[in-house]
Amino acid sequence: MYKISKNPCKNCGTFEKYSSNNHCVFCLKEKQKKQGNKYAKKYRQTHKDELNIKSKAEYDQFGKKFIYLMWSRAKKRAEEKDLPFDIEVSDITIPDVCPVLGIKFSVGKNGKGPGDTSPSLDRIDGTLGYIKGNIKVISFKANRIKSDANVNDVEKVLFYMKSVTTK
Numbered sequence: 238m239y240k241i242s243k244n245p246c247k248n249c250g251t252f253e254k255y256s257s258n259n260h261c262v263f264c265l266k267e268k269q270k271k272q273g274n275k276y277a278k279k280y281r282q283t284h285k286d287e288l289n290i291k292s293k294a295e296y297d298q299f300g301k302k303f304i305y306l307m308w309s310r311a312k313k314r315a316e317e318k319d320l321p322f323d324i325e326v327s328d329i330t331i332p333d334v335c336p337v338l339g340i341k342f343s344v345g346k347n348g349k350g351p352g353d354t355s356p357s358l359d360r361i362d363g364t365l366g367y368i369k370g371n372i373k374v375i376s377f378k379a380n381r382i383k384s385d386a387n388v389n390d391v392e393k394v395l396f397y398m399k400s401v402t403t404k
Contacts, residue, residue, distance in 0.1 A: 246261035246264055247264075248261070248264040248268075249261060249263070249264055251263075301326075303331075303356075304326055304329050304331065305326055307329055307356070307358050307374075308324065308325075308326045308329055308358075310358075311324070311358050311367050311372075312367070314367075315366055315367050320366030320367060321365065321366035321367070321368050322366060322367045322368070323367070323368050323369060324367050324368065324369055324372055328369060328372065329358065329372070329374065330374065331356045331374045332374065335354070335375050335376035335378075335379055336373065336375060337375045337376065337379035337383075338375075338376055338378065338379050340353075340354055340376055340378075341354065342354055342355065342356045342376065343355070351377040352377065353376060353377055353378035354376055354377070354378070355376065355377040356374045356375075356376070356377075357374065357375060357376060357377040357379075357380040358372055358373075358374060358380075359372065359373050359374070359375045359379075359380050359383065360372060361373055363384075
């Protein structure tokens with residue numbers, strides 16, 4: 238609850254809006270940005286295993302909710318990068334294994350975002366955007382490798398890896 242007080246802010250001395258601890262709203266927000274929510278951090282620390290199991294179970298299902306999240310994030314990326322977007326949720330299907338690396342899809346063990354074996358929505362031709370016929374679900378690792386290289390780069394790396402011998 239914010240209020241106007243006769244006492245100045247403990248930090249900056251302004252008489253603007255105050256929170257209940259005699260800091261102005263602006264100083265309080267800055268303090269929270271620096272420190273974060275200590276209660277939330279403490280809860281996450283003490284319930285780490287429980288939260289990881291719960292998030293992994295939810296994330297592992299690859300159900301409609303997971304596919305919808307992939308779709309909505311792709312839509313947001315398309316808007317941010319000004320790319321064409323005409324796919325629907327029904328256009329996204331997750332196979333059992335990554336078609337590039339042949340690994341079974343799963344999620345990271347730490348529950349902090351995608352791991353190498355997580356499903357990832359790939360734009361086959363990155364210049365075309367998220368349009369029908371230009372998307373495929375591959376592993377996050379394969380998508381990461383593909384994102385910064387073209388076919389020529391990958392062939393050069395392959396040639397190098399095959400030609401170099403370890404001692």
